[in-house]
Amino acid sequence: MALEAFDKQKMVDDMDEDDEPLVFKRSSSSAKKNQSNAEANKSSFQKHDQQLGRPKPEARSLNGQSTIPQKGKMIPPSKSPPVKSPLATPKSSNSSAMASSIKSSEVNSKPSTSVSHAKQQIKEEKLSTEAAGEHSEDSDDPEDNKPLSARLSTSFPKTNSNHGNKRPNASNLGQKLKPKREDSDDEKPLSSKIQVKNNVGSSTSKSYYSDEKKPLLAKTNQNGSASMEMKPSNIIKKRPADGFNSASQPSLKKPKLPDTPTPNKNKVSSVKVEKKEEDDEDHIPISQRMKKPTSSDKKPSSVKNLTRPGSSISKKTTMKSKKFVKNSKYSKSSKLPPSSGEGQKWTTLVHNGVIFPPPYKPHGVKMLYKGKPVDLTPEQEEVATMYAVMLETEYMSKPQFKENFMTDWRKILGKNHTIQSLDLCDFTPIYEWHQKEKEKKKQMSTDEKKALKEEKLKQEEKYMWAVVDGVREKVGNFRVEPPGLFRGRGEHPKMGKLKKRIRPSDITINIGKDAPIPECPIPGERAILFLENIQEQLVFSILVVKINILDVIFFRWGEIRHDNTVTWLAYWIDPINSREFKYVFLAASSTLKGQSDKEKYEKARLLKEYILGIRAAYTKDFGSKEPTKKQIAVATYLIDKLALRAGNEKDDDEADTVGCCTLKVENVEPVPPNILKILFLPGKKGGDDLFDKLDTSKLNAHLKELMPGLTAKVFRTYNASITLDDMLSKETKGGEVAEKVVVYQHANKQVAIICNHQRSVSKSHSAQMTRLNEKIDELKGVVEELKTDLTRAKKGKPPLKNADGKPKRNMNPDALERKIAQTNAKIEKMERDKETKEDLKTVALGTSKINYLDPRITVAWCKRQEVPIEKIFNKSLLAKFAWAMDVDPGFRF
DNA sequence: ACCATGACTTGGCCGGATTTTG
């Protein structure tokens, strides 16, 4: 106890007054355990701490440097804020249907999920033929017809008070931690500083209202998106227009306007001044401003106050007593994404853009064509190398891959290039060169590797962070994807195509209006084209010196937006599928992501209230005369019971996997009397749809009538989480931490099986199994030997000689027996290990842990069972689930 | 109603880091 107290104290110190230690212990049954637990907690926290607090020298210089409001195309915001459909208005009409008469379709087989990627999968569902078709009314075996989790689950604690675990707790951890370390004002990006001031009382001398008086023109100048605001009509309604500006000029959906005039490119200083003024108010969307009084929850940064609901204090002391308002149906949580209104995701957003892969370094190794070396330009060589590197992979046996590659490579080679046929190419010189390079790298000393790593880190550091509403948050994927050959999964029609290099001009940046436009780290293409000849370059170099607009001209992003209704920081067009985007988002640990993660689970929990009704309803509709209704019923059943994915339509140029709504007749094979075999991945496409009256939007539209916000995927989340909760509560028997962890893993495994999270069998799997078997056999041999020794010992004879003829130590019977028991235990353990290994060889646990299991279940269970959370969540999961850490130990899903 | 688009979540592999084993 003393020990624990000590640790706690220490931790508290380490992290500052009201930071909440990640300690779950409520009592200290074992001082040692506690200590290590605490230790672990602490260290992970401290790290976190450091990261967040790390001074960020670049930030400053960067900001300072962009003296010129760089002009990309400053595009006025595009879309009006989505109006979220209120989850808040549950219609219970349907859900009240009698639940008890669920059809009895027996399901023995393991449920699993729909789509598989190139993995052969056969699903057998004992689905009484009636269930799918005829429908029979009565059910005799209630257990059997309960879908998935229902079968596992006992009654839900009616009392489920935790339910409420309301919002305020939500982002507690994250928020509390972060703002505080923004301490040194210096490292704060301009806008965040300003923001803080705003809230506190502003030294910039601009009140909220000042904005209204600001002449329109001034504003126009600053953001460069003059066009809209100049319209007379806007002048009248100036306030609103301005406020929504960023978010809601509906008419401007995708304004691919040509560069808007940039008013004062050369009046740097004046711009600066104005910018300042504008800062105060302009970047605060109107919705937010109006909200201010009421939405205590939001408060952009800085008012780090004590009384935050769910703050650590109350928590430490009153885990138990925290009873939650069962705010029925969570109307709030989904309605007001805790921040402001109308789809707004942030108020200020500052970041440094993205980092590009290094340019291609030609190696000069010549490949052979018809046996002779060929000269290639660096661009041609680059692509050849991408291919050469893959020589020893199975792609070489895929005609589709080769063909697509050749088509794209040829474009770069040019029409009349020596190289005409891939078959006559010999890439081995390049391949071998590459192997050597790899080898070299491997041979590098640890120090060298370390140095290299640090170098990289140094370069990337500034891209790793963004500041959202004054809070420093990690960026997820700030690295632009390097060029390469596309590898789809399975037999993808586009495999082998060249994924071209992404240039700055391909990239659209989304950033706060008042944030400095990130410096573009490499030349953008337009600039280069623009300055094709020497004279122009000369002229421009003079200009550059004179007005210092180097970055404006030479380095340029494709587009700059200020759309606070979305969370992405940047995107570019997917070079493989030009209809798709590649986004840069914040990392999973960010508040924004945590928020929506929590909402996801809350929605799934809401389904709990409706599920019986829904099941009753679809069971009833199995027999519906209306084909659509019937199909919806069966589809819902499959989604619920087998955790199938929804199954959106796909184009022909995508992989040919199916989900529920895209099941083809060939996917399904009835096996009398009442089994339905579902095979995913039928042969070719083109078969008839099993559900010809159905697609995901119809299905989801229907589901939405049953429960607000319900969609197909919610069933997956629901079934996964409820299963975990259930198994944990039923199967945790006490005992050592290690045993409890096993229980958890077992439950985790069940969930993974339900969701059909697959993985490929490791190459060494069979070898590992054999080795295990050998070891077991060996141990069994030992036991036998010990047994004979034992019988001999009992008779007073000495043990037999060893295999190699050496005598063994003479042991007394007791010792021998103990040894036998020991060895047997070892054998048993190995057998178990073997079993789980075999079990899990094709099952991936990670996916469900990351995406489907409500972390609060895990955290609460850990608290109850006194299992250190680190035994279950690794560092990144801990960060991702920060929002769940302060859950009440009594929480049930 | 239907379709295209946009934004965001989910999924599995790979290679390097870390831990375990011999």
Added chain:
DNA sequence: CAAAATCCGGCCAAGTCATGGT
């Protein structure tokens, strides 16, 4: 201490679902 096993984060493909235009 090296080799093997395992873990983990990064990567990027492939899903889901909402929305808005027609």
